[in-house]
Amino acid sequence: MTLAPDLPTAPVAGDEALAIHGLTKRFGATTALDRASLVVRPGTVHALLGGNGSGKSTTIKVLAGVHQADAGRLAVGGREHDLATFSAADARAAGLRFVHQDLGLFSGLSVAENVALDAGYPVQARSRVQWRELHRRVGRLLHEHELDVDPRTPIDELRPAERTMVAIARALQDAGPDSRERLVLVLDEPTASLAQHESAELLDRVRRLADTGQTVVMVSHRMSEVLSVADDFTVFLDGRTVATLTDASPTEDELVELMAGRAVEALRPVDSSSATETLRLRTEALAGGPLRGVDLALHAGEIVGVAGLVGSGRSSLLRMLFGDLPSTSGTAHLDGSAYAPTSVADAMARGVALVPEDRGREAAFAPLSVADNLSVTRLRRFWGWRGMDRRAEYAEARRLIADFKVKVGGPEAGFTSMSGGNQQKVVLARWLQRDPTLLLLDEPTQGVDVMSRVDIYRTVREAARRGSAVLVASSDASELLALCDRILILREGRVDEDLTAESLHPDDLTRKLLRATSVREEDR
Numbered sequence: 212m213t214l215a216p217d218l219p220t221a222p223v224a225g226d227e228a229l230a231i232h233g234l235t236k237r238f239g240a241t242t243a244l245d246r247a248s249l250v251v252r253p254g255t256v257h258a259l260l261g262g263n264g265s266g267k268s269t270t271i272k273v274l275a276g277v278h279q280a281d282a283g284r285l286a287v288g289g290r291e292h293d294l295a296t297f298s299a300a301d302a303r304a305a306g307l308r309f310v311h312q313d314l315g316l317f318s319g320l321s322v323a324e325n326v327a328l329d330a331g332y333p334v335q336a337r338s339r340v341q342w343r344e345l346h347r348r349v350g351r352l353l354h355e356h357e358l359d360v361d362p363r364t365p366i367d368e369l370r371p372a373e374r375t376m377v378a379i380a381r382a383l384q385d386a387g388p389d390s391r392e393r394l395v396l397v398l399d400e401p402t403a404s405l406a407q408h409e410s411a412e413l414l415d416r417v418r419r420l421a422d423t424g425q426t427v428v429m430v431s432h433r434m435s436e437v438l439s440v441a442d443d444f445t446v447f448l449d450g451r452t453v454a455t456l457t458d459a460s461p462t463e464d465e466l467v468e469l470m471a472g473r474a475v476e477a478l479r480p481v482d483s484s485s486a487t488e489t490l491r492l493r494t495e496a497l498a499g500g501p502l503r504g505v506d507l508a509l510h511a512g513e514i515v516g517v518a519g520l521v522g523s524g525r526s527s528l529l530r531m532l533f534g535d536l537p538s539t540s541g542t543a544h545l546d547g548s549a550y551a552p553t554s555v556a557d558a559m560a561r562g563v564a565l566v567p568e569d570r571g572r573e574a575a576f577a578p579l580s581v582a583d584n585l586s587v588t589r590l591r592r593f594w595g596w597r598g599m600d601r602r603a604e605y606a607e608a609r610r611l612i613a614d615f616k617v618k619v620g621g622p623e624a625g626f627t628s629m630s631g632g633n634q635q636k637v638v639l640a641r642w643l644q645r646d647p648t649l650l651l652l653d654e655p656t657q658g659v660d661v662m663s664r665v666d667i668y669r670t671v672r673e674a675a676r677r678g679s680a681v682l683v684a685s686s687d688a689s690e691l692l693a694l695c696d697r698i699l700i701l702r703e704g705r706v707d708e709d710l711t712a713e714s715l716h717p718d719d720l721t722r723k724l725l726r727a728t729s730v731r732e733e734d735r
């Protein structure tokens with residue numbers, strides 16, 4: 212294991228598939244990367260790890276030619292490149308290929324059309340697309356990537372792991388199986404929104420790609436998955452490389468300690484249930500969108516998880532309870548009186564809060580500062596006859612930034628200047644300070660590092676202890692088990708099972724979820 216960053220003058224070109232040394236990137240007063248290094252051996256899966264805001268995405272953006280570095284040296288496949296002018300076209304020519312969390316696939320198009328969007332359509336004279344040739348070419352590519360999918364299949368009909376595999380096949384399409392060594396595939400949190408069994412399938416595929424010579428760099432916050440697939444590990448802390456582990460088998464605790472820069476205990480919360488007998492929310496045969504009749508009861512102080520495969524109606528249930536998706540039949544009662552919100556404003560007036568999955572698009576006010584994003588649901592509190600009381604607003608924002616351990620320069624910083632995980636913490640902090648009657652969380656810790664995850668679970672448990680009823684939709688079985696008192700399995704828009712979380716193991720939950728699919732398939 213190497214500790215301490217390499218010097219910027221270290222030799223860069225060698226046998227490595229990818230070598231970065233002395234990488235430095237500043238955004239105004241923020242130093243995102245401080246002489247970081249990343250050295251990747253060919254044909255390996257290399258995990259790039261670090262807490263929220265440690266510099267992983269900035270490194271990927273430098274590699275992709277999105278950001279220009281202030282200093283540093285880069286070699287890909289032994290060839291040096293000038294980082295000061297490194298562009299997206301240079302990245303492609305150098306052999307770097309990227310699959311981001313947003314896969315960049317277009318719904319409504321077929322698999323073949325999505326693949327062609329990257330490589331272009333084969334055309335004949337008079338610009339007519341040669342569909343047969345396209346389908347043949349894409350069929351061969353899918354076969355090479357062990358994907359048993361007809362190229363004409365609409366992309367939306369694929370399972371999430373299959374969609375990611377199509378994005379990977381597309382990224383690697385200009386290298387055949389014999390020339391894979393030429394390319395370096397960078398995967399940015401590829402499993403973040405996948406359920407356990409889907410991740411396992413994808414990681415298996417990634418492993419097999421590496422076994423045939425493909426170099427893969429992978430960013431992930433899911434430690435157990437990283438450990439199951441990676442050969443080598445690089446750990447970032449505050450923009451620096453604090454460890455490089457080659458051909459290593461570290462434990463999860465060792466990795467987390469390196470990421471946190473300190474000994475970490477009590478990572479697994481043991482907070483006891485705060486559920487009471489007071490009924491907060493009851494729904495009867497609630498239907499609309501994919502929901503076909505949901506019956507549920509939620510008590511004050513209770514945290515209830517919603518598990519289900521994609522399409523089971525998890526997010527729709529939360530959106531319906533937040534007045535964002537109309538119900539077509541059924542009833543709901545909140546604190547004893549009828550509850551049928553027809554808008555988000557209606558729901559908020561009844562004390563309901565939702566932290567949506569896509570916080571970037573739906574939950575944040577991107578052009579505003581962190582302080583404004585925190586206070587936006589409580590403007591009245593800071594609004595006086597002399598206008599907005601910025602001092603009070605900023606003082607409150609500073610308190611929340613400290614409580615939620617948000618890594619940001621200060622309350623005046625722009626929301627989008629924060630890393631993804633820190634943005635999520637701000638959105639959560641905003642809603643939790645309202646002490647909601649009903650708190651709806653959709654994938655609450657997606658993109659959040661393991662250290663902050665525990666803080667978030669504790670904060671949610673405290674909100675429940677103060678009386679909120681909490682409904683959490685998550686694709687992460689371990690998260691549901693760490694956080695919830697009960698877990699409901701949704702199947703085809705109905706509650707299929709109601710489980711006590713305490714006695715469950717993540718594998719049991721996954722097995723039950725999969726059983727829900729096989730029953731569904733038998734139904735057909």
Ligand SMILES: Nc1ncnc2c1ncn2[C@@H]1O[C@H](COP(=O)(O)OP(=O)(O)OP(=O)(O)O)[C@@H](O)[C@H]1O
Nearest residue numbers: 238243263264265266267268269628629630631632
């Ligand atoms: N466009 C930007 N403007 C200002 N600061 C930025 C910008 N992009 C990133 N930063 C800062 O650089 C640092 C590193 O951020 P980066 O997004 O690389 O972290 P990360 O390791 O990818 O985090 P996460 O796990 O949350 O995605 C953070 O302090 C972040 O606030």
